Amino acid sequence: TQLLEQSPQFLSIQEGENLTVYCNSSSVFSSLQWYRQEPGEGPVLLVTVVTGGEVKKLKRLTFQFGDARKDSSLHITAAQPGDTGLYLCAGATGGGADGLTFGKGTHLIIQP
């Protein structure tokens, strides 16, 4: 069973600060996804990365897939209250639904 460790579990910062969330594993993944989940809602896909070393940007969010495809990071620049939510990473090992592993998530609160 593959494990994805997310850190930190909880993060509360002031509006305008920068932050990084990490997703680490000892397993190699064929792709990795980041989702955001707002309270009372289901997760919504933000990005998927498939190539080692890949960097994708989504406005103030920067996602990076590790060179060895075992880890990923999410960096938010100038955080805003609208970024508040639960951020989940999920890694795919390439063979059906039982090859998909979710991290436990990072609860992010951006205070105005």
Place this chain on the structure above:
Amino acid sequence: DVKVTQSSRYLVKRTGEKVFLECVQDMDHENMFWYRQDPGLGLRLIYFSYDVKMKEKGDIPEGYSVSREKKERFSLILESASTNQTSMYLCASNTRGRWDIQYFGAGTRLSVL
């Protein structure tokens, strides 16, 4: 846009009741999934289905069953609800070509008293 609709946002049931959670997707996706989400435990896969009338056990199938009679609909059944099944239940779907990307419904928060 992909739309995955779960029939109820909130449910309150009593111990021993039979509970049906319904999920419908409108994008002709082959694959459908049921997860439960609990604080500190993350998302755990209960059952999934690759096609009509097909089902596969996930990581925690005990106490649950599923039904997929039509491609767009995937039902989760709690035969005899117990208090430890109080949780947030999430339905998801995706296409056979991109099974790694999940489209989630808004979730059903089930309380079993």
